[in-house]
Amino acid sequence: MLYMLFLQLIIQKRKRTTMSKIEALDLIGQTNLVHLKTLDPKPGVEIYAKLEYMNPTGSTKDRIIAYMVQKGIEEGKINKNTTLVEGSSGNTGASVAMIASSMGLKSIIFVPDKCSEEKIAIIKSYGAEVIVKPELTYGKFPALKAAESPDYYHVDQYNNIYNPEAHYMSLGKEIWDQMDGKIDAFVASASTGGTISGVAKRLKENDSNVKVVLADPKGSVYKPYFEGKEDYMDYIESFHVEGAGKTKICATMDFDLVDEAIEFDDEKAIAMVQRLAREEGLMVGGSSGGNVWAALEVAKRMEGPAKIVTVLPDSGFKYLSKIFNKEWLKEKGFEHLAN
Template sequence: MNVQSFIGGTPLVELRTFDVPAGVRIFAKAEFMNPGGSIKDRIVRHILDDAERRGLLRPGATIVENTSGNTGAAIAMLAATRGYRVVLTMPDKVSEEKRDTLRALGAEVIVCPTSAPPDSAEHYVTCARRIHAETPGSFMLNQYDNPLNAEAHFRSTGPEIWEALGRSVTAFVASGSTGGTISGTSRFLKSRNPSVTSVLLDPVGSIYHRYFHEGVVDPAQIAPYFVEGAGEDHLAKCMDFSVVDDVLQFTDADAFATCRHLAEREGLLCGGTSGANVWGAVRVARSLREPATVVTVLPDSGSKYISKVYNRDWLVRNGFAAGRDLSLETTA
């Protein structure tokens, strides 16, 4: 067996320290236990396997991709076992821990300004596409627009949740950037029980919330935020709103406060998207009556964000809670 044999099959952890109605349970799938440290291991294995079968990815080729870090780590990990060169582009808000991990795995990392607009040559997606076009024989996963992204979750994440919890699942809640997790998992769960509610979580500064509710993409609403791996400044084709029932907005403060709660009360050291997901799961759980089960995912580990989410100086410097114990903010 090699490292990819251990992708998937992650445990579901019941969260018991949040104030939700009696008889309403919250479960979180510990995706940080994948060998590459995140939920993105699932989609990268699925897409690379497909590309190799179809002859789109040949021995010794270069893989190019834009990433907020986790997809890049999965690519670098699997490329190391398959003999591919890797070039990754990412926005400069990505933590140093993530950048260093990618380099340690042998990837070339190109950092682009987070503030670059989507149509700019400096935008990390545009940069990746240019490198791909200029590199003969290269392969790009195109995770934002590739339907195999969502298919990976339809084939793995969704079935694993259903096998563990079955018809007790009331709602699935997750943030989205490419849309793969929310789209594929929700589609599978709804195929087994159409009454399952799917809730997408979107950070303030992203476009998905307004697009879902009003059908509008307003460039004026695009603004920087600190959470990595959630939200977007353009519509990803992988995002399937037909299986989404509602979209809730969260703030960086919501996500980071919940991260602290998870670490200090549940013993789970998780990244910002995990905090956002659990914040949303709690919001949904509080709207339900027993019996009900809300499921979410913990996409990656907090070890990738020690210099940010779990660094009090960084939190204070960026205006989060002015040094107060953030774990107290999560049930407000």
């Protein structure tokens, strides 16, 4: 059966030799880590970025979905008749749709109305059904849909503990190994919180001195919640960066592993996205811009030698209709960036 073949594939990772038959799922993980050569703020202080857009669907979410689906199969919750159901700002939806199609399964993805046209098109291209809902409420619909039939399985990236565990097992280990254990700070934004929580746990287990910094968009509740503000829900406001920040606290976000939170806004993130494309040759999305902007702020405070690592979660090709579109930039009040 296809789902058993899939299980064998992701449990028994094949060695990538010239004689191996490489399949799409073999390409998840082991992404490159690069030095951002134009962003060193002072001698001896260096910023490195993990190119997570090099995963098969163009984002880091391939890691968690492969791992969570594997666990679902092992626990008997997913079989050949299962339809995978998930809520996503776009990237996780693409990963669910891709992995479902590779198993011969169906998938239903709920996305917010601010999801880019490119992300929706990518999800549909894998054969998934896409349902658009309002940004503030789309997250409740996957559970309601999954309750309609025992053949529906809610992946539930926002509460599934295997989300951060996937990053602990793969992304965190890769960063540590690629940096030869020489890391002073790790900077990342959070949506589900799986990336920063999983990576932080791995890094701090290896070296308790590694500083973990949360990069959070203005309008998200994470930074005010982390800072102990009882009225953290009052900080909610709309923002355009996708895949970063949240209007609720997710179970997969572990604030105990965070040492500091830094706020960025849409303008800072988009300007950094443009800079990365024009100076570093890296085509990335808005959350990547926010991550790198925050990493640079951390770097400015450090004295060399020091090494900071951040993550570039997805590809800029998913935002050609938005942050790389002059008309969209003008419409949203970023005329000075539309050049």
